[in-house]
Amino acid sequence: MHTDTTLLRGAGLPVTDLTAVLGEEPGPLLFATVSGAHLYGFPSKDSDVDLRGVHVLPAEDLVGLRTPEETRSRMWDHDGVEMDLVTHDLRKFVRLMLKPNGYVLEQLLSPLVVRTTALHAELVGLAPAVMTRNHAHHYRGFAGTQWRLFERTGELKPLLYTFRALLTGIHLMRTGTVVAHLPTLLDEVAAAPASLPALIEAKADAEHGAADPADRAAAARGVEALHAVLDEAQAASALSEAPTGLDALHDLVVRARLGEPVPS
Structure with missing residues (x-):
């Protein structure tokens, strides 16, 4: 697991605070990155910090009777700076990827990485397969x-x-x-x-x-x-009209849900 401290500090972000906050999450995170004005390159001295990422629900949460927590969101104030953390379950996030949704691609591909995993790297590798003219x-x-x-x-x-x-x-x-x-x-x-x-x-x-x-x-x-x-x-544009990565993304979601290792 790796935090890109050089880029985070270069963007004026509190590295220690961000990594500690993620440790308070109730389940495993596949990745977490910084979005918003810091990612876009025009933060203000009073900008909030937008954290975005993906969590992985256990299989029993999806097959039982209770409504699964597909999206988690919380906001808090840290030393006068507003923090905002939103994560989606992997399946929901991948479904958003398969739509012409540039916002989730920006979160996935953000260079301001607070937490990453091998599955995050695999998901990044599949991102070009969902980029379309649309x-x-x-x-x-x-x-x-x-x-x-x-x-x-x-x-x-x-x-x-x-x-x-x-x-x-x-x-x-x-x-x-x-x-x-x-x-x-x-x-x-x-x-x-x-x-x-x-x-x-x-x-x-x-x-x-x-x-x-x-x-x-x-x-x-x-x-x-x-x-x-x-x-x-x-x-x-030379981009395709429709995403081509459905099968590979389906396989990734199944493996992540069942806790199987990432192929080498």
Whole structure:
């Protein structure tokens, strides 16, 4: 089991606190990673810490009469920092993977690893088999939701989430890889607006800081342009129309549930 302390510290995360918290979970965790603003590369000094992962329910929880705890969630305050931990049972998580759901792929492939296992590594290896052209719909929809939130609030956070989602979708369509880190995407996607580094710097001072009203028109033009680029990238993408990893993922879930070893 390995914690990537270098990357976690580089993202400004409390390594010791995160690993200790996972030890309080009621059952085995297949993996736990950091998502949210820390993963996206624009945390504020008052950002909360979003932990996401997968637990494995015992077989008897799924075949008995009681409703299984497929999703576990808890929030708490640690020295003034809000912590948020959400985990899904492996079967539920894999079912989400088989849908065009970029969010779960970002959790699975996050480089900010708090806990990992051999099964996590195997699941990561199967991720390309579920990436499809239809994942563009996820990023298009998420960007739309965040843009509407920005229009209501004027905050930098939903504006950056909008740009991040569109750029992640474009990069996925073009390369078949998931990159959720906005500063990295600025270097890899030529269509990224030149104003984004300044917006990232401004958000670092406050989680709910407001965008400059004078920038709204330019932001709207940038978002509209990226939607067009995403449309083009989806149309030209070499990704398949449907996931191809169902059989391998089914086998992984069965082996994990029955406690069988990972094949070498």
